[in-house]
Amino acid sequence: MRRPVAVRLLAAGAATALATTIGVTALMAPAAQAVTGSANGFAAQNGGTTGGAGGATVRATTGTAIHQALCGRASASTPITIQVEGTITVGNTAKVSGSCSTAAGVIELKEISNVTIEGVGSGATFDQIGIHIRDSSNIIIQNVTVKNVKKSGSPTSNGGDAIGMESTVRNVWVDHVTLEASGGESEGYDGLFDLKNDVENVTLSYSILRNSGRGGLIGSSETDTGSGNITFHHNLYSNIDSRTPLLRGGVAHIYNNHYVSLNESGINSRAGAKAKVENNYFEDSKDVLGTFYTDAKGYWQVAGNIFDNVTWSSASGTTQPAGPNVQSTTTVSIPYSYSLDGASCVPSVVSATAGANKGLKTSNGSCTPTTPTPDPTSPNPTTPNPTPTTPTPTPTSTAPSGTNLSLSASGADGSSKASGTSYGSVKDGSLSTYWSPTGSTGTISVKWGSATTVSAINVRLASGSGSISAWRVLNGDTGAVLKSGTGTPGAISFTSTSLKKVSFEITSASGTPRVAELESYR
Known part of the structure; x- marks a missing residue:
C-alpha cells in the first residue's frame, strides 16, 4: 500500500512567489496545520490525510485557476490549499500544463498529492463539472457543491460522476459537500461518488447526496474488488434509486447516516464486500440493505439501526435483501476509534450538519452539533477580476428552532x-x-x-x-x-x-x- 508523500512547509515568501507565478491571490502565510479540521475514519489511517497543510493558501474563482494552482507548484507534491469561491463550469475550466497534467472540462487531480480544495465566502459550486482524482494521494475536498454532472447530453464531464476516484488513490477526505443530480442514467447522469480500480483509505462525512439514480460505488465490476477501507458517516442520502453505496470487495464502515426515499435499493454489498452498518436511520425506503442484481454475495454486520417505514422484497435469485429480520452475516473489525450518535437523533443531527455552507458543523457523539474554530469559510479577501457568480439566496427571516x-x-x-x-x-x-x-x-x-x-x-x-x-x-x-x-x-x-x-x-x-x-x- 502506497503512503502519501510527506507534507512539507514553505516559507511565507515562497507562498507569495507561488501565487504570483500561477496568477491567483495569496491569502496567508503557510501554517503548520490545516484550518479544515482533522480527517477521521479510514482517511485518518495509513499515515493520515492532511491535504495542503503547511503549504501556500490561494484563492481561485475559475476551474482554470484551480488547475493553475495545482500545476504551478514547485512539484506535484508541494502542499497547497486552494480556496474556491463562485461557480466553476466547463466553460471556465481549461487544460493547464506544468508540474501536473490536467484536462479541459473537468477538475483534474492526476498524479499529485498534498492538496486541499475548500469552498469559502459565499460558496463554491461546481456546476455540471465533475472532480476527477486519479493516481493521487493526501487530498481533502471540503465545503463545495457539485451538481448535475452528465455523461451524455451537453455538457459532459467526468463520465457523469460528481466526484470520481480511480487507479491507485490513497487517503482522501471528502467532507461537508453537497452532491446532487436531476435524474438518473436515462437523463444523462451516473454516480455521485464513485471509487474504482484500487482506491483505499477514504472518508465521506457530513455530506448530502440527493436526487440521483445512483448514489455511488466501490468497484466498477464484479472483478474490480481491490478497493476498500472506506468510511461513510453523518451523510444524508435522499431520493436515490440505488447504490448508497454499491460495494464490491473490501471493507466499508457505514454509520450515523440518514437515508430517505431510497427508491429501489440501498446499501448493496456484493462480490465478497464486508460492511459494518451501525446506528443509521433508514426512512420511507425500499430494500435498504442486502445483495441485489447479482448472485455474487456480500456480507454485513449490523447494530443499532432504525428502520422507519422500510419495505422489503421477497428473496429470490439475484435479490437477497437483508430484511425484514435484519441480522449480521459477518463481523467487521474497525481499526480506529469513533463516537456513535444514537440512531434516533441521526435525522436531526444530519440535518443540522451535513452539506456545503453549513458552517462545517459536526457531532460530538452525543447528538449535539458543534461548530469548529477556526472556520475556513470566514476569510474573504478580494480577488482581482473575479468570475461573476450566481447570488446565493438568503432566507427572508430566521427559521423556527428544531428539525426541518x-x-x-x-x-x-x-x-x-x-x-x-x-x-x-x-x-x-x-x-x-x-x-x-x-x-x-x-x-x-x-x-x-x-x-x-x-x-x-x-x-x-x-x-x-x-x-x-x-x-x-x-x-x-x-x-x-x-x-x-x-x-x-x-x-x-x-x-x-x-x-x-x-x-x-x-x-x-x-x-x-x-x-x-x-x-x-x-
Whole structure:
C-alpha cells in the first residue's frame, strides 16, 4: 500500500512567489496545520490525510485557476490549499500544463498529492463539472457543491460522476459537500461518488447526496474488488434509486447516516464486500440493505439501526435483501476509534450538519452539533477580476428552532409549476432550486406518509422572486386555514396541528414568486 508523500512547509515568501507565478491571490502565510479540521475514519489511517497543510493558501474563482494552482507548484507534491469561491463550469475550466497534467472540462487531480480544495465566502459550486482524482494521494475536498454532472447530453464531464476516484488513490477526505443530480442514467447522469480500480483509505462525512439514480460505488465490476477501507458517516442520502453505496470487495464502515426515499435499493454489498452498518436511520425506503442484481454475495454486520417505514422484497435469485429480520452475516473489525450518535437523533443531527455552507458543523457523539474554530469559510479577501457568480439566496427571516421536517417528507405537490421548476425543490435543502406557479398565484405543499405534528413553517424565497403580498397556510388534509397574512412571508407560526400535508397558498403577488424552501417545524 502506497503512503502519501510527506507534507512539507514553505516559507511565507515562497507562498507569495507561488501565487504570483500561477496568477491567483495569496491569502496567508503557510501554517503548520490545516484550518479544515482533522480527517477521521479510514482517511485518518495509513499515515493520515492532511491535504495542503503547511503549504501556500490561494484563492481561485475559475476551474482554470484551480488547475493553475495545482500545476504551478514547485512539484506535484508541494502542499497547497486552494480556496474556491463562485461557480466553476466547463466553460471556465481549461487544460493547464506544468508540474501536473490536467484536462479541459473537468477538475483534474492526476498524479499529485498534498492538496486541499475548500469552498469559502459565499460558496463554491461546481456546476455540471465533475472532480476527477486519479493516481493521487493526501487530498481533502471540503465545503463545495457539485451538481448535475452528465455523461451524455451537453455538457459532459467526468463520465457523469460528481466526484470520481480511480487507479491507485490513497487517503482522501471528502467532507461537508453537497452532491446532487436531476435524474438518473436515462437523463444523462451516473454516480455521485464513485471509487474504482484500487482506491483505499477514504472518508465521506457530513455530506448530502440527493436526487440521483445512483448514489455511488466501490468497484466498477464484479472483478474490480481491490478497493476498500472506506468510511461513510453523518451523510444524508435522499431520493436515490440505488447504490448508497454499491460495494464490491473490501471493507466499508457505514454509520450515523440518514437515508430517505431510497427508491429501489440501498446499501448493496456484493462480490465478497464486508460492511459494518451501525446506528443509521433508514426512512420511507425500499430494500435498504442486502445483495441485489447479482448472485455474487456480500456480507454485513449490523447494530443499532432504525428502520422507519422500510419495505422489503421477497428473496429470490439475484435479490437477497437483508430484511425484514435484519441480522449480521459477518463481523467487521474497525481499526480506529469513533463516537456513535444514537440512531434516533441521526435525522436531526444530519440535518443540522451535513452539506456545503453549513458552517462545517459536526457531532460530538452525543447528538449535539458543534461548530469548529477556526472556520475556513470566514476569510474573504478580494480577488482581482473575479468570475461573476450566481447570488446565493438568503432566507427572508430566521427559521423556527428544531428539525426541518420537510427534509424527511415523502413528497411535495402543488396547484401548478412553471417550466424548469419542481415541486420537490421546496424540500431538497437547497436555496439554488425552487418552485414557481405558472402565474403569480398558486399553492405548494409538503406531505408525509403518516400524520405529523406541525406548528410552524418557514418560506424561503429564491433570488429574483416576485413579491408575495398575500398568503394562507392550509391543512392540506382538510383545507382548513391555519394562518393567513399579507406581505413577504417568512417564519409563520400557527396552532399545532397533526396532518399529512401542509400547504402554502399564494393568493396575491406581483411578478412570479420563487419558493426555494417550504420548511416545516414541530
